[in-house]
Amino acid sequence: MKTSGSKSPREWVAGHVRDIPRSGIRDFFDIVSTMKDIISLGIGEPDFDTPWHVRESTVFSLERGATHYTSNLGLLELRKAVARYVNRFFKASYDPETEILVTVGVSEALDLALRALINPGDEVMYHEPCYVSYRADIIFAHGTPVVVETRAEDDFRLTREMLEKKVTPKTKLLLLNFPNNPTGATLPRKDVEEIAEFAKKHDLLVITDEIYAELTYDGEHVSIASIPGMKERTIFLHGFSKAWAMTGFRLGYACAPAELTEAMMKVHQYTMLCAPTMSQKAAIEALTNPEFDVTQMREEYHKRRNFLDRSFREMGLPCSKPRGAFYAFPNIGGMGLTSKEFALKLLDEEKVAAVPGNAFGDCGEGFLRCAYATSMDNIKEAMARMERFVKRLRK
Amino acid sequence: MDELLKILKQNALESPENIAKMLNLKVGEVKARIAEYEKKGVIRGYQAILNEDQLDLGRVTAVIEVKITPEREGGFNKISSRIARFSEVQSIYLMSGAYDLLLFVAGKDLREVASFVSEKLATIEGVISTSTHFMLKTYKHHGILMETEHEDERLKVSP
Numbered sequence: 278m279k280t281s282g283s284k285s286p287r288e289w290v291a292g293h294v295r296d297i298p299r300s301g302i303r304d305f306f307d308i309v310s311t312m313k314d315i316i317s318l319g320i321g322e323p324d325f326d327t328p329w330h331v332r333e334s335t336v337f338s339l340e341r342g343a344t345h346y347t348s349n350l351g352l353l354e355l356r357k358a359v360a361r362y363v364n365r366f367f368k369a370s371y372d373p374e375t376e377i378l379v380t381v382g383v384s385e386a387l388d389l390a391l392r393a394l395i396n397p398g399d400e401v402m403y404h405e406p407c408y409v410s411y412r413a414d415i416i417f418a419h420g421t422p423v424v425v426e427t428r429a430e431d432d433f434r435l436t437r438e439m440l441e442k443k444v445t446p447k448t449k450l451l452l453l454n455f456p457n458n459p460t461g462a463t464l465p466r467k468d469v470e471e472i473a474e475f476a477k478k479h480d481l482l483v484i485t486d487e488i489y490a491e492l493t494y495d496g497e498h499v500s501i502a503s504i505p506g507m508k509e510r511t512i513f514l515h516g517f518s519k520a521w522a523m524t525g526f527r528l529g530y531a532c533a534p535a536e537l538t539e540a541m542m543k544v545h546q547y548t549m550l551c552a553p554t555m556s557q558k559a560a561i562e563a564l565t566n567p568e569f570d571v572t573q574m575r576e577e578y579h580k581r582r583n584f585l586d587r588s589f590r591e592m593g594l595p596c597s598k599p600r601g602a603f604y605a606f607p608n609i610g611g612m613g614l615t616s617k618e619f620a621l622k623l624l625d626e627e628k629v630a631a632v633p634g635n636a637f638g639d640c641g642e643g644f645l646r647c648a649y650a651t652s653m654d655n656i657k658e659a660m661a662r663m664e665r666f667v668k669r670l671r672k
Numbered sequence: 673m674d675e676l677l678k679i680l681k682q683n684a685l686e687s688p689e690n691i692a693k694m695l696n697l698k699v700g701e702v703k704a705r706i707a708e709y710e711k712k713g714v715i716r717g718y719q720a721i722l723n724e725d726q727l728d729l730g731r732v733t734a735v736i737e738v739k740i741t742p743e744r745e746g747g748f749n750k751i752s753s754r755i756a757r758f759s760e761v762q763s764i765y766l767m768s769g770a771y772d773l774l775l776f777v778a779g780k781d782l783r784e785v786a787s788f789v790s791e792k793l794a795t796i797e798g799v800i801s802t803s804t805h806f807m808l809k810t811y812k813h814h815g816i817l818m819e820t821e822h823e824d825e826r827l828k829v830s831p
Binding site for chain 1: 675678679690693694695696824826827828829830831
């Protein structure tokens with residue numbers, strides 16, 4: 278019996294959660310999942326299987342009974358392996374005893390960092406187009422998101438000038454993601470150094486999500502954590518999902534100065550306890566023999582990147598050259614349709630799925646995210662279909 | 673290895689147009705480089721990889737370990753190339769370890785392979801001994817699994 282004054286289900290939901298719109302990706306997913314025989318350029322995870330030696334060693338660890346909790350920080354053996362890897366690949370050195378926290382993917386690591394650092398009302402700067410979670414995660418942590426829009430004409434780079442326009446006395450954090458999902462943009466060393474100067478000048482903390490770092494095709498990957506004077510104010514996030522094709526293992530890590538790690542650990546300890554033990558074992562194996570797997574996958578993505586890049590040029594769709602990750606972000610604004618209309622029509626008429634750019638922020642309107650984490654055969658066919666589609670639209 | 677060769681090793685039917693797109697080259701350059709590799713003998717042929725078990729050919733393949741005496745002039749090479757010229761011999765490798773040559777020999781049945789071994793192979797001067805094993809099933813050949821891979825189980829759209 279409903280008594281007067283009782284709440285509707287909607288009212289039970291916390292205001293700051295209720296007000297966040299559903300992810301545009303989910304809407305699109307619902308439509309795509311009802312369709313058969315589509316070629317999907319919409320998948321944000323590797324098409325490669327997890328390297329066999331990693332899977333085999335996971336099975337072995339289960340047989341040996343590695344099925345209990347680990348230390349809250351994660352297995353020390355894994356943290357040591359992470360420290361060696363981060364030092365070698367990212368040129369940033371962390372103490373495995375106190376400065377590394379193993380998490381359930383970078384997703385958890387980011388959530389921990391935001392919850393551990395944000396006081397209600399603190400401003401967090403982040404750049405769009407970006408991964409769909411950032412804005413929501415900041416709001417869940419009671420921070421105030423401040424968007425910095427990157428643009429196609431700058432190849433979606435983030436520059437100091439853009440940041441200076443948005444910084445206020447309330448700004449506490451800057452959230453970075455390069456190589457970028459969805460644009461494929463990377464940052465040259467000069468930009469990273471200038472952003473580092475900016476962070477120091479305004480005394481900001483930087484959270485850097487470098488999950489796609491190994492998938493860099495042109496030039497070097499420069500981590501902001503490696504810039505002198507930045508380690509002290511940087512939370513470096515990385516994981517195994519992309520470079521080792523281990524998405525379902527859900528394993529990532531945060532590296533940060535000891536006091537910040539301790540703060541994140543506090544949240545982690547009371548909400549997650551520890552990352553899954555079998556995934557930690559798998560990650561140790563992945564790091565003991567990483568180069569071969571990663572190099573092979575990168576070479577394959579590189580070829581696909583080139584193929585897409587040239588295909589878009591040939592069909593006359595402007596696309597800034599994707600330099601990292603496995604996404605291309607062509608401009609379809611000249612076709613007389615919105616991103617969503619374009620994506621739906623492409624799906625309907627040619628059975629190719631790609632995500633409307635505005636799912637990654639308002640400034641992604643007019644673009645389409647095409648993930649090339651699918652076989653070369655699929656890519657060839659998808660490009661042939663898209664070319665046909667674009668020609669028809671132009672008539 | 674040259675990326676071009678890696679692509680062809682994976683799929684010899686890949687068109688020069690597609691290879692050009694993958695490697696960011698001109699089509700003419702791709703064609704010229706393939707022709708050059710063929711001329712130099714780096715590329716020695718193009719073959720389809722078959723799952724012969726599916727074809728029910730009734731053929732047998734034997735793996736044969738052969739011990740030989742190296743000749744004073746020519747070492748192992750002379751005798752190996754003599755063996756290699758038999759049409760029954762599919763592959764032949766010089767090995768380190770307990771024997772010298774490893775042969776893959778195909779025939780229409782056990783008897784045909786047996787007679788090749790006893791009448792042709794074992795009688796060659798310099799062949800000391802042979803040990804023949806018959807292949808029962810192929811699981812993987814030239815890097816290709818013979819079982820059909822499972823379907824893509826990933827979500828069709830993900831962030």
